[in-house]
Amino acid sequence: MYRILIVEDDKIIAERISMHLEKYGYHPVVTERFESIDQVFLQVMPHVVMLDVNLPKYDGYYWCKKIRKLSSCPIIFISARTGELDQVLAIECGADDFITKPFYYDVVVAKIKSQIRRVYGELSGGSSDMERKIHFYGLTFYPERPELHYGQQSVSLMKKEADLLDLLISKYPRTVKREKIFERMWDDKEFISENTLNVNVARLRKKFAQLGIENAIETVKGMGYRLHVSWKEVNAE
């Protein structure tokens, strides 16, 4: 299990990040001994350090340099300062990445994941080599292929359809708001339009129909979409 040292003087932020990282299978360590971060580092020997810039006594840059003398483990800065110069300074102190406040959990997890992959390699991750496979009332969903299996049948999905299905399954039995779906489908290169959502919902319904399942996706007026288990559970193999 990867140990992640969280050095952040705002307790709420530190706790929340810690809780969230635990959910993702990491072992977060929150410290409040801001006067001797290097000692804490040696005790914990973390795989990744998350370091706030504004700390009591010495700032994050100082500790970053200190830690660099001890280890080359990845250091990710969390900072309210958005200026280019602050980021440059952080990198020069030996930081590997930079997150600006306020931030999303997803960003934190993604950055930690990428640092771990970069430094400790894919193989040592263990679970990351396994293909993701989601069982859902007799359906088997392979988000990475992406394919959907039901009984002996299977259909292959498009990227956006798979994203949509992934979201619907993870929120089941709740309704997924349109906004959430848009957020997930947002493409940095080709921007979505109103059609994007409707077309993908229609396509996904068609894919379900190919498996002999009707009315799997319900439209909730004024809100979004919801999965409806309208099929019988059958044993796949």
Next chain:
Amino acid sequence: MRLFIREHTSIIALHLLQFFYLYCTFRWLDEKMVEGNIVYLFLVSLFLLIVFLAFRYAAGHSGYRWLSRVPDWNDAKTFLHMDVASPLLRAFKEGLARQFQLMQRESEKSIREIQERIDFMNRFVHLMKTPISALHLIVQDREDTDGAEEMRMEIHRMEYLLNMILTLSRMSSFRQDFHIQSVWLHPLAYEVVNELKNHFIHRQIYPVVEIPPDVRVLSDRKWLKFVLTQLLTNAIRYTGGENKSIRVYAEPQGNRMTLVVEDEGVGIPPQDLPRIFDLYFTGVNGRKFGESTGIGLYLVRKICNELDHDVSVESSSGVGTKFTILFPVSDHPGDANVTNL
């Protein structure tokens, strides 16, 4: 020269008066005086006067010349480095130098005070970002509860306003902070749109970016990004209703390149149009939508002026608004045109 003569009129008058008095006195004492001698004396005295004046003029002519024109800003200080021999002028010069030092110290003091206040404000804004990010995390943890989405939008607004304060305080040191370089418009526009992702999604507005990948303009990337963010934020804010789109596109105008942000929003009433770039002006839309600060567009124009860009606006109520940034003619052939280099 005129000032010099004016300054010395009294001396000349005194001299002449004195000579006249002496002439009268001699006449009265000695009636058999030879007129020729008097003329001779007069000439000698006049010669001495002229020598005296010439000497005075030589000693202080540069000072007189400087003083006789009202000095403009550029050479207001040259007098302080001038070499004048006249004691009065020298004393005056030293007094002036002293005054100047005093004023300089005062202005340095106030500049320091302003800088302190700016630093304080910056620090404050950064401190405020910590509770905001805590709030942001809390909201993310209860994503599906009622009002979470609204709270998240409000948090984004707070963040936006805080960043605006930072930008405003940075404006004061703007001249040191901007560097004209060649900027690629395509990645810049995509970056800004992606950063405003949540706003687009929340308002169900669809961004359309139509910029050829090879368009470059002369600008400052950081500030141009701020301008574009500002224009897009406004476009999103004043686009009511769903399924509207906002277009960002580049278009050559003569030999200059333009960047256009066009929305299908409520538009700006004609009577407000001339004043939208004024500081703190909010207008009808600002009052109706209640989110306007009256600062954003002011900054846009100020930054564009500094960067030598022209910014213009066209709008009609109910149809939409179109902001156009006109970039300066580029030095590189091909930069201002949509051609491959």
